[in-house]
Amino acid sequence: MLPARSRRVRAVREAALGYLLVLPALAVFGVFVFYPFAQNFRLALYETPPYPGLPSRYVGLHQVGQVLTSSSFLQSLGATLLFVVIVVPAGLLGGLLLAVAAHRRLRGMTVYRLVFSSTVVSSVAVSALVFGTLMDPVVGLLPWLGLNPSPPILQNTTWALPAIAVMAVWQFLGLAFVVMSAGLSAVPEEVLEAARVDGASERTVFWRVTVPLLSPTIFFGLVVATIYAFGTFGQVDILIGYSNAAFEHVNLLVYDILNTIQVTKTPGQAAVLSIALFVLTLGVTLVQLRFIERRVHYGS
Amino acid sequence: MGPDAGVEVGGDLHPQVARRPGRPRPRPGRRWRLAVRYALLTLGAVVVLAPLYLTVVNSLLPPSALAERPPPFFPLHPRWHDYPVAWSQGHLGVYLRNSAIQTVIIVCGQLVTSVLAGYAFAFVRFPFRRVLFVVFLATLMIPFEVTLVTNTQTISSLGWYNTFEGLAVPFLATGFGTFLVRQAFLQIPRDLREAATLDGYGHLRFMLRVAVPLARPALAALGVFSFLAAWNQYLWPLVVTGSGDNVRTVQIGLKLLQGTQVSHTDVALAGTVIAVAPLVVLLVAFQKQLVRSLTGGAVK
Amino acid sequence: MAEVAFRGATKRFDGRAAVDHLDLDIADGELLVLLGPSGCGKTTALRLVAGLEEPDEGAISIGGQVVNDVEPKDRDVAMVFQSYALYPHLSVERNIEFPLRQRQVPADERRRRAREAAGSLGLTDLLDRKPRQLSGGQRQRVALARAIVRQPKAFLMDEPLSNLDAALRLQTRADIVALQARLGTTTLYVTHDQVEAMTMGHRIAVMDMGVLQQVAAPSDLYDLPANAFVAQFLGSPGMNLLPAVLEPGQPSARVSGGHLPLGEGAAAAAARAAPLVVGVRPEHLFLSPAGTLGATVLLVELLGAEVQVLCRLEDQTKLVVRQDASAPRPAIGEGVRVAASPGTVHVFTGEDGTRLGGPG
Numbered sequence: 001m002l003p004a005r006s007r008r009v010r011a012v013r014e015a016a017l018g019y020l021l022v023l024p025a026l027a028v029f030g031v032f033v034f035y036p037f038a039q040n041f042r043l044a045l046y047e048t049p050p051y052p053g054l055p056s057r058y059v060g061l062h063q064v065g066q067v068l069t070s071s072s073f074l075q076s077l078g079a080t081l082l083f084v085v086i087v088v089p090a091g092l093l094g095g096l097l098l099a100v101a102a103h104r105r106l107r108g109m110t111v112y113r114l115v116f117s118s119t120v121v122s123s124v125a126v127s128a129l130v131f132g133t134l135m136d137p138v139v140g141l142l143p144w145l146g147l148n149p150s151p152p153i154l155q156n157t158t159w160a161l162p163a164i165a166v167m168a169v170w171q172f173l174g175l176a177f178v179v180m181s182a183g184l185s186a187v188p189e190e191v192l193e194a195a196r197v198d199g200a201s202e203r204t205v206f207w208r209v210t211v212p213l214l215s216p217t218i219f220f221g222l223v224v225a226t227i228y229a230f231g232t233f234g235q236v237d238i239l240i241g242y243s244n245a246a247f248e249h250v251n252l253l254v255y256d257i258l259n260t261i262q263v264t265k266t267p268g269q270a271a272v273l274s275i276a277l278f279v280l281t282l283g284v285t286l287v288q289l290r291f292i293e294r295r296v297h298y299g300s
Numbered sequence: 301m302g303p304d305a306g307v308e309v310g311g312d313l314h315p316q317v318a319r320r321p322g323r324p325r326p327r328p329g330r331r332w333r334l335a336v337r338y339a340l341l342t343l344g345a346v347v348v349l350a351p352l353y354l355t356v357v358n359s360l361l362p363p364s365a366l367a368e369r370p371p372p373f374f375p376l377h378p379r380w381h382d383y384p385v386a387w388s389q390g391h392l393g394v395y396l397r398n399s400a401i402q403t404v405i406i407v408c409g410q411l412v413t414s415v416l417a418g419y420a421f422a423f424v425r426f427p428f429r430r431v432l433f434v435v436f437l438a439t440l441m442i443p444f445e446v447t448l449v450t451n452t453q454t455i456s457s458l459g460w461y462n463t464f465e466g467l468a469v470p471f472l473a474t475g476f477g478t479f480l481v482r483q484a485f486l487q488i489p490r491d492l493r494e495a496a497t498l499d500g501y502g503h504l505r506f507m508l509r510v511a512v513p514l515a516r517p518a519l520a521a522l523g524v525f526s527f528l529a530a531w532n533q534y535l536w537p538l539v540v541t542g543s544g545d546n547v548r549t550v551q552i553g554l555k556l557l558q559g560t561q562v563s564h565t566d567v568a569l570a571g572t573v574i575a576v577a578p579l580v581v582l583l584v585a586f587q588k589q590l591v592r593s594l595t596g597g598a599v600k
Numbered sequence: 601m602a603e604v605a606f607r608g609a610t611k612r613f614d615g616r617a618a619v620d621h622l623d624l625d626i627a628d629g630e631l632l633v634l635l636g637p638s639g640c641g642k643t644t645a646l647r648l649v650a651g652l653e654e655p656d657e658g659a660i661s662i663g664g665q666v667v668n669d670v671e672p673k674d675r676d677v678a679m680v681f682q683s684y685a686l687y688p689h690l691s692v693e694r695n696i697e698f699p700l701r702q703r704q705v706p707a708d709e710r711r712r713r714a715r716e717a718a719g720s721l722g723l724t725d726l727l728d729r730k731p732r733q734l735s736g737g738q739r740q741r742v743a744l745a746r747a748i749v750r751q752p753k754a755f756l757m758d759e760p761l762s763n764l765d766a767a768l769r770l771q772t773r774a775d776i777v778a779l780q781a782r783l784g785t786t787t788l789y790v791t792h793d794q795v796e797a798m799t800m801g802h803r804i805a806v807m808d809m810g811v812l813q814q815v816a817a818p819s820d821l822y823d824l825p826a827n828a829f830v831a832q833f834l835g836s837p838g839m840n841l842l843p844a845v846l847e848p849g850q851p852s853a854r855v856s857g858g859h860l861p862l863g864e865g866a867a868a869a870a871a872r873a874a875p876l877v878v879g880v881r882p883e884h885l886f887l888s889p890a891g892t893l894g895a896t897v898l899l900v901e902l903l904g905a906e907v908q909v910l911c912r913l914e915d916q917t918k919l920v921v922r923q924d925a926s927a928p929r930p931a932i933g934e935g936v937r938v939a940a941s942p943g944t945v946h947v948f949t950g951e952d953g954t955r956l957g958g959p960g
Contacts, residue, residue, distance in 0.1 A: 018426030025413040025473035032470040033439050036450030115345045121579035123532030125554040129572045130351045139366035194685035199673040199702030212689040234534040254445045270449045278446040297689035
């Protein structure tokens with residue numbers, strides 16, 4: 001039997017090892033996640049002049065109030081919320097439908113599954129260029145198909161935001177499909193068969209059995225999709241610029257943040273916007289947790 | 301009303317001739333449903349693939365042809381001219397290289413830190429382990445955009461602006477990756493750990509010789525996932541890359557290409573195809589791992 | 601009425617026939633057991649009736665009507681799955697009600713029938729629980745309740761007892777038989793356990809490799825197996841089967857280590873075919889100094905009221921002899937003589953095991 005002292009030494013050494021192993025990741029998080037996050041709160045209270053070297057002035061919550069009530073922020077907020085409301089359900093539903101359609105042991109399913117998951121390779125830049133061309137009034141397919149408003153789609157105050165939304169949804173489809181397919185595989189086939197023998201039509205089987213059993217996955221997808229939607233920015237950057245007539249309607253929050261960092265160079269305001277973004281994202285996630293997670297059925 | 305109402309009675313029982321073995325023989329009603337299913341699947345595939353397909357087609361056409369009405373759906377005389385132009389004018393060779401370097405650094409970093417931390421959380425006992433794990437998970441709640449302000453300042457002050465360090469270091473660790481790896485490690489039966497201890501294996505050797513090999517599918521999946529995410533990054537490379545080609549990634553390169561090729565959409569599209577091609581190859585090769593990686597996250 | 605019939609039903613997977621030209625009739629109100637080893641096609645046959653698989657050839661009919669084109673949901677059959685397949689997200693009560701919801705039964709009627717079904721299976725106290733809170737036996741009863749609640753034309757049961765422990769299995773077996781007798785519903789019951797089959801079925805259909813071997817009442821199956829497969833599958837242990845040659849001029853078969861007497865009819869049938877396989881059940885053999893067969897004892901198993909003696913013949917074939925515990929017990933390694941009671945030897949062809957004649 002080992003003496004107690006040796007055991008304590010072993011415990012200490014094990015703890016040290018634990019901390020050592022966790023240290024690299026923790027260091028990265030500390031410097032690049034938690035510190036910046038906390039710094040936002042400090043920066044928000046200071047008005048920093050655009051010229052480096054000059055001292056920043058403590059203005060307290062005045063800056064916060066100023067930014068949050070500014071018309072550009074409110075526009076941003078509106079556009080972002082609308083965007084999220086469009087993109088998240090569309091993306092999830094699309095992924096779910098594709099996953100259900102492809103979840104059969106039929107000939108050629110592998111090909112369909114490959115196609116449906118293919119948009120994971122698309123990046124923001126890729127989807128922007130691809131759809132930008134599709135929507136171009138001169139060479140694009142969509143205008144030819146009849147969708148040719150004036151001004152053209154990407155400069156149109158009504159159509160610009162839906163256009164960006166379409167790009168975001170398309171890009172997200174591949175991921176949504178993969179996630180939903182994975183969740184579907186966890187639904188036991190026999191329970192679905194029991195429902196069919198019990199007399200349920202395919203629609204009933206889907207809504208009353210598949211979806212409830214898929215609810216953890218759907219919920220996971222919901223959270224991921226929301227965070228993704230709130231962070232959308234690249235397409236606006238590439239296809240729509242400051243000078244674009246429709247800009248105000250597509251001024252997504254992240255674009256605003258970047259703008260205040262790079263163009264107006266007011267980190268204080270950027271910090272306020274960042275906090276606003278965080279609160280928004282967290283808030284929506286918490287709402288989801290509160291209202292939707294209750295109806296999620298976990299595990300059998 | 302009985303469930304048989306409306307169903308035609310065949311009367312006699314007719315044994316029918318067999319078709320090719322192994323395939324379910326669809327009968328009227330079933331055949332119809334199967335056809336509808338395939339039709340819907342094909343429609344979905346067309347919708348998903350159309351943007352990329354049209355991009356490829358358009359990249360093979362001369363600029364004048366793009367404006368044709370109706371737009372051509374298939375290049376009868378494919379013009380490969382644009383690809384070398386995109387490559388050289390868009391500096392795509394350099395950008396692809398930069399993307400590759402940045403991505404490889406990030407993927408390796410994420411794998412290493414996730415394995416170390418994941419192992420610690422799964423197998424090593426140390427005080428506040430649970431608290432620290434929650435801290436790791438908390439990073440998932442802080443979207444990157446929220447930390448943008450301070451991170452740009454940090455990178456700047458570290459002198460890492462426009463360098464690979466600046467591009468990669470903030471992403472060397474990921475809460476999602478740690479979670480995934482920990483889950484995979486937890487699947488390893490405790491008996492195995494105990495047997496290894498009896499055989500004289502300390503933590504490090506167990507991690508390297510047993511745990512990591514056993515968790516290989518999850519690690520491969522994490523690798524694929526990280527690769528995709530890193531390669532497709534847009535916001536951070538945009539912010540951290542200055543002028544010059546030293547570290548510019550292909551995503552930013554695409555944005556530039558689009559800007560300089562306003563009248564040569566076909567060239568920009570060719571560039572897009574080049575940028576996407578490596579990922580498409582990887583997707584086809586690693587389709588299974590991709591599904592598995594998101595299974596780990598979706599099934600909580 | 602609710603007869604079920606297979607007419608030349610065939611179902612193939614990857615080119616291999618899981619069910620091979622099955623012709624089978626199940627009478628209204630009958631409990632027919634589909635018995636066979638794993639992979640013999642019995643579950644596939646069941647699923648053909650449910651509509652979960654479609655036949656590649658042939659027809660399935662329920663109540664005299666061909667149902668090949670009818671969806672599972674319209675066939676009015678109820679299935680009890682091996683894994684029970686309960687809806688994990690619904691309570692017991694909702695699970696049982698589920699089939700009735702599809703048929704637009706009004707809510708109060710639904711509740712009444714569900715509670716009735718639950719009550720008849722002792723589930724009344726568990727109505728609010730979820731499946732994961734139930735034991736295996738309870739889940740099984742919920743699956744049964746769900747099946748009986750809508751009074752279908754037929755019950756399809758896929759090895760419902762195989763996940764239960766031995767004691768529970770015995771009890772539930774009796775419960776299912778009583779239930780079926782009370783309700784009078786045509787039942788197709790799949791199992792690989794021949795004891796279950798023998799005690800439960802009105803008739804048993806034995807299958808092997810997708811092919812129906814024999815369908816008959818349990819006693820007929822046991823006493824007059826149609827082929828060697830059925831002969832050794834039924835009974836525990838099954839019938840002893842020995843390669844044999846007809847003795848010229850005598851009603852007797854020469855086997856390794858001796859000979860066994862045949863009845864006249866069996867001998868005549870055997871004369872027309874060679875090589876032969878003779879079979880005799882362990883309980884029809886006994887050790888006797890006057891026995892016609894010589895063997896060496898390998899193992900003596902005490903089974904309480906009986907003793908089972910495992911012997912080896914000259915050509916290494918194993919032979920099982922079952923005798924009363926009071927009879928003199930041999931020692932291991934001892935050479936013994938084995939005799940067959942008169943009129944108990946069956947004859948099968950050596951080629952495909954079909955019965956030729958006997959016992960006698």
